[in-house]
Amino acid sequence: MSTPSTESTAALAAGGGPLIHFSNVTRTFTTGKSSSVTAVDDVSFTVNRGEVYGVIGFSGAGKSTLIRLVNGLEKPTSGTITVLGQQISGMPESKLRHVRSRIGMVFQQFNLFTSRTVAGNVAYPLKVAGWKKEEREARVAELLEFVGLADKAKAYPEQLSGGQKQRVGIARALAAEPDILLADESTSALDPSTTEEVLRLLRRANEELGITIVAITHEMEVIRAIADRVAVMDKGRIVEEGPVYDVFSNPRSGAEASFVGSALKDRPTDADLARIRKSTSGRLITVSLRDSAAVGAVLGRAAALGVSFEIVHGGMNTTKNAAFGLLTISVEGDDAAVAGFLAELRSAGDGQEISTGATGEEAAR
Numbered sequence: 001m002s003t004p005s006t007e008s009t010a011a012l013a014a015g016g017g018p019l020i021h022f023s024n025v026t027r028t029f030t031t032g033k034s035s036s037v038t039a040v041d042d043v044s045f046t047v048n049r050g051e052v053y054g055v056i057g058f059s060g061a062g063k064s065t066l067i068r069l070v071n072g073l074e075k076p077t078s079g080t081i082t083v084l085g086q087q088i089s090g091m092p093e094s095k096l097r098h099v100r101s102r103i104g105m106v107f108q109q110f111n112l113f114t115s116r117t118v119a120g121n122v123a124y125p126l127k128v129a130g131w132k133k134e135e136r137e138a139r140v141a142e143l144l145e146f147v148g149l150a151d152k153a154k155a156y157p158e159q160l161s162g163g164q165k166q167r168v169g170i171a172r173a174l175a176a177e178p179d180i181l182l183a184d185e186s187t188s189a190l191d192p193s194t195t196e197e198v199l200r201l202l203r204r205a206n207e208e209l210g211i212t213i214v215a216i217t218h219e220m221e222v223i224r225a226i227a228d229r230v231a232v233m234d235k236g237r238i239v240e241e242g243p244v245y246d247v248f249s250n251p252r253s254g255a256e257a258s259f260v261g262s263a264l265k266d267r268p269t270d271a272d273l274a275r276i277r278k279s280t281s282g283r284l285i286t287v288s289l290r291d292s293a294a295v296g297a298v299l300g301r302a303a304a305l306g307v308s309f310e311i312v313h314g315g316m317n318t319t320k321n322a323a324f325g326l327l328t329i330s331v332e333g334d335d336a337a338v339a340g341f342l343a344e345l346r347s348a349g350d351g352q353e354i355s356t357g358a359t360g361e362e363a364a365r
């Protein structure tokens with residue numbers, strides 16, 4: 001296992017201040033004589049030291065442009081960007097290079113040098129940074145140990161699986177002890193079990209090395225597994241931002257709801273609802289399982305409350321720190337009994353009982 005460097009430890013001990021700050025940042029591309037695309041539109045957010053900040057959105061939402069703005073590969077059309085305490089918007093390239101040396105980058109397609117060994121790939125940024133050979137070798141060995149590839153030091157990228165390639169990519173990104181790791185769709189090219197392995201590694205980099213991570217992705221799984229806070233992007237704007245649990249367990253309206261709704265499997269789709277209605281005559285109620293024990297207790301009292309129910313749909317989602325989910329039930333009973341049952345479910349479900357948006361069901365807000 002790698003130990004945090006003195007510098008990283010000191011930085012971590014300095015506390016959770018802002019490492020990245022965007023203030024009203026817009027990036028517009030001119031695409032023709034009189035046409036333009038606003039890829040990032042009046043975006044403001046802060047990433048604090050030591051956190052994992054996820055940015056999620058559909059393709060074209062502006063995520064890649066956002067991440068390129070963080071490392072200065074794109075310049076804002078307006079607004080200010082502060083990274084590691086320095087305002088990088090308008091900074092000359094020579095100074096920018098220094099800021100960039102404090103930022104590691106992990107790519108979707110790994111971007112490894114095919115002609116270099118695994119060790120050679122990880123050593124490359126250290127060579128560029130002027131590390132001495134002995135220090136380089138020690139650091140590479142430490143990193144390969146950390147990512148579980150000590151036995152692959154002499155292998156070439158083509159001899160590795162996708163997950164192993166990405167682990168090399170992460171080792172390389174961590175090599176020069178950066179403060180920030182930018183992960184650009186780092187698991188999109190991987191299968192589900194390999195994705196999990198890579199996400200576990202990113203989490204360890206955050207927890208054990210104290211590195212601050214900004215992960216952009218279109219996969220809810222990535223956000224759930226590693227992020228502390230999430231920004232949902234749509235058409236260049238951040239439409240929702242907050243702790244992962246809050247954003248995903250209580251999606252609001254518009255783009256965020258449509259994104260979250262399409263990615264979470266706990267809500268019945270219209271097709272599910274049509275199928276459910278064919279097999280049940282009860283009233284369909286969807287209840288939040290923020291406090292599943294309390295909801296379970298109410299369900300356990302259904303008969304005493306004069307109703308019967310059947311579970312027709314449901315799912316739980318886990319985030320880094322908590323679990324949440326929705327349960328859809330079909331309830332039968334006379335109106336007064338169902339009303340009483342509903343009232344109890346509402347308070348047990350933390351007021352989060354959610355309409356599934358079709359006729360014949362109850363919605364409570």
Ligand SMILES: Nc1ncnc2c1ncn2[C@@H]1O[C@H](COP(=O)(O)OP(=O)(O)OP(=O)(O)O)[C@@H](O)[C@H]1O
Nearest residue numbers: 029031037038039058059060061062063064065066
């Ligand atoms: N250099 C550029 N010139 C012109 N338009 C651009 C440029 N870069 C990005 N865009 C446009 O800006 C918008 C946002 O693109 P961006 O790549 O940032 O989105 P994204 O969320 O990362 O999407 P994806 O996941 O598909 O990469 C898109 O409409 C894209 O076509």
